[in-house]
Amino acid sequence: MADVDLENNTAIVAEEVVGSYDPNDKQVFPREGLTAEQIAAGDELEYMIRFQNTGTFYAERVRITDHLDTALNWSTLKLEAASHEVTEWQLHPGGLLDVLFDQIFLPDSNTNEAGSHGFVTFSIERNREFDVNDRVTNKAAIYFDFNEPIITNEVIITVPEMVTSTASAPSVQEHPLRLLQINPNPTGGEIRFTPDTKIGEVQTVRVFDAMGRLVLAKSIEQQQPSYVLDLSGLPSGTYLVTVIADRGVQSGQVIVSAARH
DSSP states (O other), X not given: OOOSOGGGOXXXXXXXXXXXXXXXXXXXXSTTOOOHHHHHTTXXXXXXXXXXXXXXXXXEEEEEEEEOOTTEEEEEEEEEEESSOOOEEEEETTTEEEEEEEEEEEOOTTTOTGGGEEEEEEXXXXXXXXXXXXXXXXXXXXXXXXXXXXXXXXXXXXXXXXOOXXXXXXXXXXXXOOXXXXXXXXXXXXXXXXXXXGGOSEEEEEEEOTTSOEXXXXXXXXXXXXXXXXOTTSOXXXXXXXXXXXXEEEEEEEEEOOOOO
């Protein structure tokens, strides 16, 4: 399907260049945190943890642990998307999030650079009590097989004050994993995807590269059962396609290969 409106395919992004890229990192959206009004309305923070196997052999198992800050409302935790099948995830008492990719067989970057990447995203609300002078901090540990963990950068945002609760951790089984199914994958051009109707009306589709940079953004004015997006202008690599709707976010990974002729 041809893109009938070529004037809405441009995205301008201003980002601070802070140094070399670490393929194992953690990010939060929105980067500036939430306002008091957004917290009162129940808006969510979305965290993304990215990983890459830079070893010399495939990784059979990848495990991610993340000790969630007490300023976050643990009962609202939802696992949103992942690059590979999540075989198990659990929020332990005390706020320790544990995500497991068992038998992932993640190739090493020397053998298959594009396939060596992975990610997981989760959303969570802030607690309603608010103090703009307080901060929330998070960093994750990434385990490849039985190797020592790789510790990500620390994400710091300004947050409301937390009222500590002794309530037990929520049952994560109440929140099913929502993956955006993308076809064909890999692709040399167009992709088609059908967002989950539970996230509401689609507003924007954004595409991020493996470094987390926004490379494509498209506003959606007319709702459709499925959508077509042309990625033929992007270099070969792994990308995250994120659908932003009025009631949620859904993401999926796609590999772009050289365009077919």
